[in-house]
Amino acid sequence: MAAKMSKSDYVKNEIKASALDLIGNTPIVALDRLYTGPGRILVKCEFMNPGASIKCRSALKMIKRARESGELKPGDPIIEKTSGNQGCGLAVVCAVLGHPATLAMSRGNSIQRVIHIEALGAKCIRVPQVEGTYGSVTFADGQAVEKEVMKIVEETGAYYVNQFSNKANAQAHYDSTGPEIWKQTGHHTDVFVATVGTAGTFAGTSKYLKEKNPKLLAYVVEPAGSEPIKGEPITKPLHLLQGSGYGRIPDLFNYEYMDGTVSVTDDEAVKYMKLIGEKEGLFVGYTSGANVAAAVKLLESGQVPKDSWIVTILNDTGLKYTPVPKEML
Known part of the structure; x- marks a missing residue:
């Protein structure tokens, strides 16, 4: 019988000790087929975590x-x-x-x-x-x-656990998501864009990236009609962006690290969710579609410099969703 491997053996043989070692260090992919520029949209593939999301x-x-x-x-x-x-x-x-x-x-x-x-x-x-x-x-x-x-x-x-008020939620992204993005882009990140549920991803990642690049612009993505962070009244509490846009400002959110918001409709989220699949071969969920839609909007509207590298998140796999009837769109 083979002897039990030590921790050093795991490193040496590149064998992971458990599923916990599969969390993080997700790759970044350029959506150069979906968006041809000027500027560039880069996405962090969080659906590759063992639970299939960020x-x-x-x-x-x-x-x-x-x-x-x-x-x-x-x-x-x-x-x-x-x-x-x-x-x-x-x-x-x-x-x-x-x-x-x-x-x-x-x-x-x-x-x-x-x-x-x-x-x-x-x-x-x-x-x-x-x-x-x-x-x-x-x-x-x-x-x-x-x-x-x-x-x-x-x-x-x-x-x-209380994810909505647990500071370790945001700290996870300050410790891992932000540093990974900064390293993977060769310290070239001009804009960060993310939907907000608990606000952990946005709060932790934007804080880290702004510390590294004070000129970085960070934008929150909100579903059209449910934009409390922007300061708008809630007119459409029902939307497709599950896990985001709850109609309140999350406890973990901090305006200090935000430069603006981008509104995305259900139709726009669905459109880009499909384009990410058809153009880039990646099957993702609605908030991922919304993130990419927002990145395109920022570049095409001139709200950010036209040659910006925008980094956003593919939050989860499209396999987590049941097709939604057209009457809900």
């Missing part, structure tokens, strides 16, 4: 931070509210570290996320919608999920 980064950081602080003991159960991606990320981390996980999400979020979460050994609770419809989840729907989560916390004492 949320694996924050999941790992939040759980590790809780374990280090002693708030979460080995084997303790965790609970979290999620639109699905954070739940998948937490399910990956908890499977490896041995924490029973319960994830609560709205029935409006795609069923594929439930399948993914439960395939990783976690429990998924689907909470009935208050005002949304399948494929479109509102702030009120999210509040219903939170109410269910807090009830379970009170009954069981499970550790509540």
Whole structure:
């Protein structure tokens, strides 16, 4: 029988010790077929994380931070509210570290996320919608999920991850996403663009990149009609950008690192989601389409220098979504 490998052997043989070592260090791809310039759109392929989204980064950081602080003991159960991606990320981390996980999400979020979460050994609770419809989840729907989560916390004492207010969420992106982008672009990043759900990705990444390049411009992408960060009244709480545009300014958001906002319609998000597939061979979700739509808008409108390199995020795989009926567009 072969001897058990040491940690140095793992490095030497390039064998990963667990799925946790697959989180981060995702590649950046140039969308030169979709957008031919001037300027350039570069995308970080976060769907390549083991939970198939960028949320694996924050999941790992939040759980590790809780374990280090002693708030979460080995084997303790965790609970979290999620639109699905954070739940998948937490399910990956908890499977490896041995924490029973319960994830609560709205029935409006795609069923594929439930399948993914439960395939990783976690429990998924689907909470009935208050005002949304399948494929479109509102702030009120999210509040219903939170109410269910807090009830379970009170009954069981499970550790509540609380991604929307957990500073380790943003720190994950300051520690990893930002530095990776800066290194991978050869320190050539002029503009950063991202949709906002918890605001962890935008807050952490934009802070790091602006520290490296004070002239960098950072833009928030908001669904048309649900633009609280821009300061507009909410006129369209129902939209396709699951996991973003909840109709409130997130606790983790910081205006200090934002230079402006870009509004994207459902039709624009769908258009670019399809173009990313048809032109670049990458099947991604609606917020990824919105990010790329926003990048194109910034370059074509002249809001940023025409030769800018814009970096944005492909947040998750398109396999997490059920096709949405045309009447919802």
